[in-house]
Amino acid sequence: MLTHSNPLIKKQIYDRISFLGTVSKADLMSEFPLTSSSMTRLLEEMTSRGLIVISGLGSSTGGRKPILFQTNPKHRFVFGLEISRIYSVLGLYDLHLNPLSQARWKMDDRMTPDVLADSVANTAKAFLTEHGITSADILGIGIGAVGPLDHRNGIILEPEWFPAPSWRHVPICTMLEERLGIPAMLDNGANTALIGEHWALRSETIRHALYVHAGVNIRSAAMSEGRILRGAADTEGAIGQMIIQMDGPKLRNKGNSGALEAFVSVPALEERVRAELIAGRISVLSGEAPDRVNFAALVDALSQNDSLVMEQFTKTAVCLGTGLANLINALHPEYVVLGGPLVSAHPLVFDIAVEVAKKNAYHYPEYNPLFTQGQLTDTAVATGAALMVLQHWPID
Incomplete structure (x- = not known):
């Protein structure tokens, strides 16, 4: 049996209180191998140090109402x-x-x-x-x-x-x-x-999650059993090199041919629209010099339902959904959080990407992860x- 003086158990209990928000002694006793007296002494010590505070009384099933604790937000x-x-x-x-x-x-x-x-x-x-x-x-x-x-x-x-x-x-x-x-x-x-998003969604008790950011490039992170998955190298941008079209284009002549980032990234989207304008496609952007058409202009044109820009954002969303399906079939997350300027540009990007990802997810709809743009979004x-x-x- 561990004792309340063990620094590791103190930290674990503090983190658990922090994660749950408000807890009783009984809540903690069900999760940690301490005697009742040791847990009481630990909670008293942490309260006296200002690490945690008493936040009120819980509901009772007939006996005394339990004291509720939470971490002290102003301690540090x-x-x-x-x-x-x-x-x-x-x-x-x-x-x-x-x-x-x-x-x-x-x-x-x-x-x-x-x-x-x-x-x-x-x-x-x-x-x-x-x-x-x-x-x-x-x-x-x-x-x-x-x-x-x-x-x-x-x-x-x-x-x-x-x-x-x-x-x-x-x-x-x-x-x-x-x-x-x-x-x-x-x-x-x-x-x-x-x-951050896992913390914001902590009431859902998520163990397996995937985060994908679509912007200047494609970045991703994955979590299993509540822990960030790490490889031998920092690989947040590796998803961008996932090949979704054999012998396809490269983004600015770098990376893999047919890589996801050549279809799903701000530079790729800008290049495709510029090429269409040079070819004579009609758009609200037709009066602009193609090399000056940037992402902000594309978002503005999309808000005006410009057919050329909507077509290219739709292509971006379909390719994003294809990449998501590949990741989902490999990692099997419960939650998939999508962020970044490409996703937040217009609801159609999120909606189409999710539709394509679900369509190509193995064992869907029996296996049906929840897709979200998260709680914290740009923070x-x-x-x-x-x-x-x-x-x-x-x-x-």
Whole structure:
């Protein structure tokens, strides 16, 4: 039998209270191998330290109403940072992951690693002043970034498509630790998004989940038995190299021929529409110079039900659904979360992708995963990054 003084069991119980939100002693006793007296002492100790608080009384079946506990949201605070190709987001959170402040930066050609790190540090310090918090109250900063990464050493390796130069071998954790004086942790943004969405959906007791982000490229993360699946390398972008058409095109002459990203990505969509405009197709974009037609213009044209743009978004959605079916048939998730600018551009993208994925899922409809755009949507990466720090916090 473990004792209440074991640091590991303390952390596990704290994490369980955090995950469930509100629990009674009996709820915890059913899950942990402690005696009643040991559990009582542990809860009293954690309450006296301010780690947890009494949140009220539960319902009774005839005896005393049980005392309910929850983690203390103001005991400490945590930062979550998303680094993406289009924008980056910093959030300050309490320990219930309630967002207290948030800032966003456009990732244009001026946003080099040093400029972003300085902006993050200055904004983070302003957040602390605004909320009367000191750096001693901060557990750390979690970072969800575009890969590939060396997440153990906190380095962004060689990501593609960043507008600014010098996003190569960036020691982002060291850069922020030096500027802020707090620990930093790094993981790829698909993983932190899935961590965040899994937390947001915790009442559903999900064990197996898939997250796919469709934007400048295709990124994915998978979870089994509540844990992120990791391979021998950081592979969040590997889904983009899934071949869905033998001898098909390459995206900008890189990667596999007929790879998913050559059909499902912002650059691929832009290239297809530009080619159709050059060929003389009629569109609300016909008056524009083809090389100046960008994703924002496509989304605007789609909102006007432009037939050319709708046709190309539909093709994108069909190909996305095909890639999803391949992943689903290999991983068998319960939940499939779809995110990214391509998915959020218009409901037809999500609807068509899901329809195609279901049609090609093995054993459907007997096996019928739930498809969703998630609870956190565009804050999932930053929220999950903050949660990553909380999960690794050694409360002793």
